[in-house]
Amino acid sequence: MERILGPSSEYVQSNGHWTRITEPVSGRLSDKPPIYDINAHDLYIPFMALGTYVVLAGLLLGLQGKQIYPGSFELAVRQGLGRLVLASYPSESNIVYIG
Secondary structure (H helix, E strand, O other), X not given: OHHHHOOHHHHOOOOOOOOOOEEEEOXXXXXXXXXXXXXXXXXXXXXXXXXXXXXXXXXXXXXXOOOOOHHHHHHHHHHHHHHHHHHHHHHHHHHHHHO
């Protein structure tokens, strides 16, 4: 597998951990801005999931023989965003609760 993907050390920081990079700011440690931190969280995967949900919703509407109109895509986006928020809320609240 390493021959195909290359060495995994390219994707891990020099200290071997998947943690955010910190820097001293005003006498205390703070995370570096995401543009300078390879391990920063981004929204690529959630937005791709939302886009896939909207495309599949349009495909299913078409396969069911229903008329597709712009309002149906708006509804799919709203439902997708709502489900995305509801799915991420429990994990975020657990992270805050645990510390």
